[in-house]
Amino acid sequence: MLNKRTNPFIIVFLSLFSLACVIPFWLVLTVSISNENDIASYGYRFWPKKIDLVAYQYLIHDxxxxxxxxxxxxxxxxxxxxxxxxxxxxxxxxxxxxDFPFRNALGFYVFFTMLFSGGLLPWYLVYTRFLHVQDTLLALILPGLLSGFNVFIMRTFFTNSIPPSLLDSAQIDGASEYRTYFSIILPLSLPVMATIGLFTVVSYWNDWFTSLVFISNENLYSLQYLLNKTLMNAAFLQSIADKAYSNTANVTQPLESIRMAMAMVAIGPLVLVFPFLQKYFVKGLTVGAVKG
Structure with a gap:
């Protein structure tokens, strides 16, 4: 009886919560197809007063x-x-x-990197003076390869979810550590792998700072950095236009609609990826973060 009374409220709450998550995306879409003068006059609206695709035309030129x-x-x-x-x-x-002899020392080393870092200058010198990866795709890949936070989430998942007896059985059957890892550990770790994979996808996809620091070749610009640079160029052109036409006509660049159009262009693939990982996301995060 309690479930019958509770379920409608849960459904209504989750429906409202889902709507609250969708509304920002809809607002970004409507602003991206709105006229810049209408945005300045009426602010953000859930339906554009006049549909204007000049922001997307601006991006199509590039x-x-x-x-x-x-x-x-x-x-x-x-x-x-x-x-x-x-x-x-x-x-x-x-x-x-x-049974790993250096387990505590290695664990402390990983934990230490979560609390302290060498700073921006040593980070830059390592990749440019020692690894010499500037202006290469490796410069965009290497900095995000390892995260102490992700290591501890995955370690807790392995500790809590994979019984030691299973590993002992594999060793008795003659399986090597590599065979155990690839044939037993990884197939049983899909939830936490999908969760950490989603974290990493978002981190790589939204990264623009690495391109700013290491990349000067325009052919190697990441999407986020290119869009950020495009927006900065549009803002610069607007400032020049404001100075040049301050006493005559008002020339307006669609900065706000361009910003929202860029958001729509950049967010598309992530929206497509998330539904495939959603069923693993909650399970992998909760099992990997709570020690039983």
């Missing part, structure tokens, strides 16, 4: 660079996520093994 930046970002994201999951899971599995 479509070749955007498509190339899309390719760079997709390549960096795919390679980075695969490599990051392999390195993170391997280290987490090592830390989860009680």
């Amino acid at each position: 479509s070749a660079n955007i498509i190339r930046a899309y390719g760079v970002t997709i390549f960096v994201t795919v390679v980075g996520v695969v490599a990051s999951l392999f390195i993170t899971s391997a280290m987490a599995y090592t830390l989860s093994r009680i």
